[in-house]
Amino acid sequence: MPPLRGGRLKGRPVGIVGVGSYVPERVLTNFDLERMVDTSDEWIRERTGIRERRIALDEQATSDLAVEAALRALKDAGVKPEELDLVVVATVSPDMLFPATACLVQDRIGAKNAFAFDLEAGCTSFVCALTYAATAIASGVHETALVIGADALSKITDWTDRTTCILFADGAGAVVL
Numbered sequence: 001m002p003p004l005r006g007g008r009l010k011g012r013p014v015g016i017v018g019v020g021s022y023v024p025e026r027v028l029t030n031f032d033l034e035r036m037v038d039t040s041d042e043w044i045r046e047r048t049g050i051r052e053r054r055i056a057l058d059e060q061a062t063s064d065l066a067v068e069a070a071l072r073a074l075k076d077a078g079v080k081p082e083e084l085d086l087v088v089v090a091t092v093s094p095d096m097l098f099p100a101t102a103c104l105v106q107d108r109i110g111a112k113n114a115f116a117f118d119l120e121a122g123c124t125s126f127v128c129a130l131t132y133a134a135t136a137i138a139s140g141v142h143e144t145a146l147v148i149g150a151d152a153l154s155k156i157t158d159w160t161d162r163t164t165c166i167l168f169a170d171g172a173g174a175v176v177l
Contacts, residue, residue, distance in 0.1 A: 009134055009135060009138040010138070011138035011139050011140070012137065012138050012139075012140060013138075014134045014137045014138050014177055015177065016175045016176070016177060017077040017078075017079070017176050017177065018073045018074060018075070018076035018077020018078070018079060018175065018176035019072075019073055019076055019173070019174070019175050019176075020068075020069045020070065020071065020072025020073030020074070020075070020076055020173070020174045020175075021069050021072065021171070021172065021173045021174070022065055022068035022069040022072065022171060022172045023054040023065075023169075023170070023171040023172075024054045024055060024056045024057060024060060024065070024170055024171070025054075026054065026055045026056070026057060027052050027053070027054060027055070028052065028053050028054075028055045028154075028169070029041075029051065029052045030044045030045065030050070030051060030052065030166070033162075033165065033166060036159055036160075036165070037159070037160060037161075037162040037165060037166075038162055039162045039166060044166045048166065048167065050166065050167070053168070053169030053170075054169050054170055054171055055154045055169060055170055056152045056154060056155070056170040060152065060170075061095045061152060062089075062091055062093050062094060062095050062101055062150050062151060062152045062172075063089075063095045063101050063104040063105055063108070063150075065150045065151075065152060065170060065171060065172035066089055066091075066101060066105045066148045066150035066172045066174070067105055067108050067109060068172065069148055069150065069172035069173055069174040070087075070105055070109050070146055070148055070172075070174045071109060072174065073146065073148075073174035073175055073176050074109070074146070074176060076176070077176035079144060079176050081109045081110040081111040081112075082110060082111065082112055082113055083113075083144050084111040084113065084114040084144050084145065084146050084176075085113055085114050085115060085142050085143050085144055085145070086114055086115050086116075086133055086136060086137075086142040086144070086145035086146070087102050087105060087106045087111050087114045087115070087116040087117075087145070087146045087148070088102060088116070088117060088118075088119055088129040088132065088133055088145065088146070088147050088148070089101045089102035089105060089116075089117075089118050089119070089129075089148045089149075089150060090118075090119050090120075090121070090125035090126040090128065090129035090130075090147065090148065090149045090150070091118060091119075091120060091125060091149070091150050091151050092120055092122060092125060092151060092153070093151045093152050093153055093155060093156055094118055094120075100116060100117055100118040101118050101150070102116035102117050102118050102148075103116045103117075105148065111146070114146070115142070119132065125149060126147070126149030126173070129147045129148075129149070130147050130175065130177075133145035133147045133177050134177060137177055144176065144177070145176070145177045146174060146175075146176055146177075147174065147175050147177065148172060148173070148174040149172065149173050149174075150171070150172035150173075150174075151168075151170060151171070151172075152170045153168035153169060153170060154168065154169065154170050
């Protein structure tokens with residue numbers, strides 16, 4: 001694969017041609033958290049800038065969020081799912097150990113010609129997935145990629161731990177390269 005030097009890939013040009021995002025409708029405010037743990041709206045805002053977070057419904061999985069963002073990115077790009085040859089889902093909260101959440105998304109959006117896998121690298125998951133996809137396209141291994149960052153962190157958050165429960169939420173963002 002071509003090296004990444006100075007932020008530029010060597011090889012074929014690569015760019016983002018479509019973007020999409022999705023957040024669940026349910027909102028959890030700092031005032032809601034005040035009733036759950038020893039915290040306050042002011043304390044949270046001063047330290048994080050966060051006022052509210054989106055929380056998936058019990059029946060919504062990471063793949064559900066990812067599919068919504070993916071469809072919006074594909075529409076924005078004017079790309080059909082069958083034109084994709086790579087789908088990468090960057091997540092730390094997959095639906096299950098296997099199959100990969102990317103495979104579930106691939107099936108649901110109809111990306112029947114795509115190679116699909118999950119990439120888990122903590123907070124850097126999306127950046128790593130984007131770098132991989134861009135490098136794969138620049139090298140000629142792939143032509144058209146869908147990269148999705150998606151998490152349903154509310155399902156694994158300890159809602160009694162005020163140091164972390166104030167930070168995490170649910171949502172997805174996707175790009176087509």
